[in-house]
Amino acid sequence: MTVAVRVRRALGTHWYAWTMVAPVVLVIGVIIGYPLARGVLLSLTDADEANVERNIGVNHLPATYRFTGLDNYKAVLTDGVFWDRLGWTVTWTVACVSLTFLIGLALANMLNRPLRGRTAYRLALILPWAVPAFISVFTWRMLYNEKNGILNKLLAGGGIDAVPWLNDPTWAKLSVIAVNVWLGVPFMLVALLGGLQSIPGELYEAAEMDGASAWQRFRHITLPGLRAVSSTVVLLSTIWTFNMFPVIFLLPRGGPGDATEILVTYAYRLSFVDSPRDFSMSATWGVLILLLLSAVAVVYRRALRKQGEVW
Amino acid sequence: MTRTPPARTGTRRRAERSRLASAGLHLTLAAAAVIAVFPPLWLLVTSFKPRNDAFSTGLVTHFTFANYTHVVADTEFLAWFKNSVLIVGVTTVLGVFLAATTGYAVSRFRFPGMRPLMWLLLITQMFPVAVLIVPLYNLLAGLGLLNQPAGLVITYLTIAVPFCAWMMKGFFDTIPVEIDEAGRVDGLNPFGTFWRLVLPLARPGLAVTGFYTFVTAWAEVAYASAFMTGEENLTLAGGLQTFVNQYTNDWGSMTAAAVIIAVPAALVFAFAQRHLVAGLTAGTTKG
Numbered sequence: 056m057t058v059a060v061r062v063r064r065a066l067g068t069h070w071y072a073w074t075m076v077a078p079v080v081l082v083i084g085v086i087i088g089y090p091l092a093r094g095v096l097l098s099l100t101d102a103d104e105a106n107v108e109r110n111i112g113v114n115h116l117p118a119t120y121r122f123t124g125l126d127n128y129k130a131v132l133t134d135g136v137f138w139d140r141l142g143w144t145v146t147w148t149v150a151c152v153s154l155t156f157l158i159g160l161a162l163a164n165m166l167n168r169p170l171r172g173r174t175a176y177r178l179a180l181i182l183p184w185a186v187p188a189f190i191s192v193f194t195w196r197m198l199y200n201e202k203n204g205i206l207n208k209l210l211a212g213g214g215i216d217a218v219p220w221l222n223d224p225t226w227a228k229l230s231v232i233a234v235n236v237w238l239g240v241p242f243m244l245v246a247l248l249g250g251l252q253s254i255p256g257e258l259y260e261a262a263e264m265d266g267a268s269a270w271q272r273f274r275h276i277t278l279p280g281l282r283a284v285s286s287t288v289v290l291l292s293t294i295w296t297f298n299m300f301p302v303i304f305l306l307p308r309g310g311p312g313d314a315t316e317i318l319v320t321y322a323y324r325l326s327f328v329d330s331p332r333d334f335s336m337s338a339t340w341g342v343l344i345l346l347l348l349s350a351v352a353v354v355y356r357r358a359l360r361k362q363g364e365v366w
Numbered sequence: 367m368t369r370t371p372p373a374r375t376g377t378r379r380r381a382e383r384s385r386l387a388s389a390g391l392h393l394t395l396a397a398a399a400v401i402a403v404f405p406p407l408w409l410l411v412t413s414f415k416p417r418n419d420a421f422s423t424g425l426v427t428h429f430t431f432a433n434y435t436h437v438v439a440d441t442e443f444l445a446w447f448k449n450s451v452l453i454v455g456v457t458t459v460l461g462v463f464l465a466a467t468t469g470y471a472v473s474r475f476r477f478p479g480m481r482p483l484m485w486l487l488l489i490t491q492m493f494p495v496a497v498l499i500v501p502l503y504n505l506l507a508g509l510g511l512l513n514q515p516a517g518l519v520i521t522y523l524t525i526a527v528p529f530c531a532w533m534m535k536g537f538f539d540t541i542p543v544e545i546d547e548a549g550r551v552d553g554l555n556p557f558g559t560f561w562r563l564v565l566p567l568a569r570p571g572l573a574v575t576g577f578y579t580f581v582t583a584w585a586e587v588a589y590a591s592a593f594m595t596g597e598e599n600l601t602l603a604g605g606l607q608t609f610v611n612q613y614t615n616d617w618g619s620m621t622a623a624a625v626i627i628a629v630p631a632a633l634v635f636a637f638a639q640r641h642l643v644a645g646l647t648a649g650t651t652k653g
Contacts, residue, residue, distance in 0.1 A: 108504075182406055185635035194624065197621070
């Protein structure tokens, strides 16, 4: 093969590739890139409900907000609220992801063996995933209802006092974590079960023949075999949990007070719940959240690359 | 997919478990299954109770469809349902369609700009609602698209497109490159290979990606709550909030509406779940 042919083929290949990615690049540029740029811009202003461009009746009012540089960032980072919310968001994410992963892994291992009723168990365990999250959240709100909810009635049957599931800061935190784990386990289970089933059975047979114990087989065959799939699902799960809006917004509604408010719901609250709507502050929180997540992803990818996974 | 499903390979046939271990296994799984099933089941049960009994602890004593007829006849529920189906349907089709070629290109070709693109797809996926919601709100307000289905479709595409592209890449990775090579040997260009050979094989992947997109959009709360106002414009996620909020506590209607909302989602899930495990694991078993 001559060099000329190779170069021509390379060009041809890139041409096809670029054409194929064009639609997505275009869409992302227009509907994500542009709003993102405006979001960053907003975070550098003092825009709120009263001074953005808007229409009142037939009158068109032009925007009158001013550029304020990094003042918003200074204000957010020196204010305790942001750090409080960040602390709880990290706790929430770590607790949810680790519990979800461990429970998912345990259940996947249990299901990945000859077992009577395997399909039935699998279907039952996947059910929380099949129901839209906001429906489940409303259902849990009903179960958690302090006066009349079934959980407290069951406890009362056992002579235990009503638990303020959503009305006490600590209980509310535990309650939302429980619901989020409940919601997240099926995804982990299915992904990890898939991973388990792709590990060749011969490996286990060979190990067994060599006298490896169950724990050794788990440690040296199962865990390495699951690495690729676990790294993906843990990253996904971390991002999803960090940004998990509906559970916090609909279940305790961020309360009591703002005890369960995570960064995302708090930023939302600034621009759409509290009055007056503070667009610039909300955008500032948004940019900070994005920076945090990007940092997490970079560190995570780097860690993966060290283990020899690249793209 | 014509390949034999890899489902069995890892299921090991070990020496028999002890009876005690077996009992423990079943007990744990049964407990987990009960925890998983109880809330949706309780929702279903409650929806058939008269509205004043919504919180009774027993099973249904006075079976009634009153909650359902009330929700369908006396509320804007059908309008919400229509809005949701329209918005979510268009989002899913557009999302999968736009993302398929990109997923393929990223999976098969090494081209300048690929790594930044992968990063872009990953980063945009974790865009929190909080970054985009204010600018999108202002943007849609400027275009007169607030309270319009089109506005929400555009918004949801910001979630769906990066996500679908990323998922599709994963699925295309699982289809043997030999198939592409065979196509090339037979004189197909990359578009032809993609369209005629690879895409048909990726059907489970398309189904699963479409399913994820559908479910994500069907259950989206933040944008829907912020961008759609006025009772007849709400989507289901917004509408359900009107039954139970700080002013009203209509749990009966909430449960009935919730059941009607959950059923289509569960059906789509049942359709896609056949491909779920195969889709997630396909190819990883090949030597």
